[in-house]
Amino acid sequence: MQAIAIPALPALETLLYRTRHPTRACELQADTINDYSPTSFLDPATLRQLAAAPRLATIRFSRDDDVDLTLSTSVSKWSVTGIRGAVVSTYSRGTDQLVHVRTLTRSRSRLQTAPRQEFGGNGTGQSHSIPDLEDGVEYSAHEVLRWEHSTSYNGVIVPAQVMDSTFEEEDSGWRHMPEGRGLQLSDRVWLCLAIWQDSGKQVAIGGRSHVGRGGGPAGIRPP
């Protein structure tokens, strides 16, 4: 997401990127090897971009020419229609801010040489292959759509376990919080997050502040 440019516009609510198919296999190959790179988390640059667009709620990616249809499709139907993108939510109290971004994307893995060239698909679990015109090797990929959630509290990534513990006594889980910008949370949630931040479980990844896999003690309780 760091590669996505978000315009710094005060009223911007929806950003739709038109995408295109790869025309050469080397494009696909170059992107494939970036899966799960250590830099692919909600980094400060992305947070700054989101802060500069204080009303931005959805970023959509689609190769459909029907812009009206793409814009009118609800988030719950993205996976059916082949749209992918991100839903951005922010919650704030005073200077504290929790950013929650959930993205519908896909993982791909390089498979064996494919017998025939085959483009297309709507991104719903279809396989496709592209011949590499450079070295004669073909790659293919199988894509699996999935939702991913990412949270940042005051600029620090919050692990899923910490979020689970923080919201375990809330009516809805943190993955199903009301979505929007500038929303509010209960005092208990803010208190739990503050306690977790003070516990100093952060580790450094790639020179940036990050929290490791085991950073969240199970069951954070306010005093």
Next chain:
Amino acid sequence: MYIGEPTHQYHRGIMPDTTFKVMPPATARQPFLAIPPNVLMQIMSELSQGDLATFASLSSSLNALVEPILWKHLWLQHPASLEAQPVDDRSSSAAITTIQRRRARYRQAAKERVLQIMQAGCRKPSRWKHVRTVNVIAYRFSTHHIASILHLVHDNITTLYLHCAQSSIEYARWGPHDGILSKLGDMVEPFPLLDHLDLVVCHNSSYDQVLRFVGLAPHLERLRVVARDELSLITLNHPLDEPWLGLPAFQRLHTITFDFPDDDGLPDLCTAIIMKAPHLRMVTMRDIWADLEEGGWSDEERGEGEGQFAYFDALSNLGELEFLDWRCGSFQAFQRAIQQEGVFASLKTIVVDGNIIDESIERLEVSRPVHAEWGV
């Protein structure tokens, strides 16, 4: 296939057999061609729909002969009979497809016939005063007829679809159209009530002709201007320095769509209309790949401090703009433009062509796998 289109063999890199062959006469290859058309039509009229469908799938030569007479005759005289699907068991699916294709083609022929009747009706102006919407496919008719229709209804219509475009096939066969828009601009009077104009311009139209025609409708609310290919909107006259000077103010215009291929004169056209429409809320500019670095649009050629380029300047002055479909240039240029404070302050939705490879969107993974939640 249109003239100039590569054949299948060419497409696959196989050289065609160019050996000269003496072909038998057409009538020897296809005896139906020797039958006079009116006799053939009489014979075919006696066939059932199923027989017709089967017959139509047999020979392309026969189809070519039958098409201009029988099918049109059947459609115009008995349109309801062609609505039913053929029921004959001998009709193959291919034949049904053929008959459906013919049917669609002659629906269009029937529409054109209606329009011809409309032209004839021009002699009775009283019948035209209730017309609110005019849909003209202009290349089928003479400029005189179109101008006659528009002259009769110019003070009464609210919606006008004027499609002057030629298809590639027609262009290849008959050459470019003779600049119908310029003649209309001279002949047609203003449209005081027109609020929706859908204009598909043809070859040999110039952008100042488009401006002149659009300027006849000062109360427009929605405007769409489309050019189909790069031959459209050739600038016949010298570009005007400030083309918006002759235009009225479009105070009610809230939605515009420009859909053009690349052309040097187009930024002027877009800018001219935008400059005169201060209350635009929705702007779609598609496929206008104006070169940002050449042709006078770079910062250097425009001089320092004069902004990015013309229609960015015009757009950024729109205080009510909420929707921008900006698929006509690099997003980086857009990013540079909005760095000025206060521009696009009301913009809620942007559509951009980010030149992003669709298969690369896994970069959207903003979190590490510890957050992964499989399934949708």
